[in-house]
Amino acid sequence: QVQLVESGGGLVQPGESLRLSCAASGSIFSTYIMGWYRQAPGKQRELVADISGGGRTNYADSVKGRFTISRDNAKNTVYLQMNSLKPEDAAVYLCNARRVFPVANYWGQGTQVTVSS
Secondary structure: EEEEEEEEEOOOOOOEEEEEEEEEEEHHHOOOOEEEEEEEEOOEEEEEEEEOOOOOEEOOOOOOOEEEEEEEOOOOOOEEEEOOOOOOOOOEEEEEEEEOOEEEEEEEEEEEEEEEE
């Protein structure tokens, strides 16, 4: 079992930055692919970025060059540095931990990011 707790969301103006954190407790953190997803009102949940235990990253095209995902396996924490935020980045951001074998998939409660002038 893995528990995920996100933090760092808030209200910012366009062009500003935020850093989200997701602290994991429970099972062996380094065996999980950690990801950040987002869901805006009326829209489907979408992958923002994910990172393997070894540090390989993957980004949605809409955030490439602006967002950076990283993880600290010693602290059981994954981060999402978001720069040059746009109004369309506003959403609830959710942390995800998944593992292929044995199969596992966990979600955090989410943290709200609002981008508005």
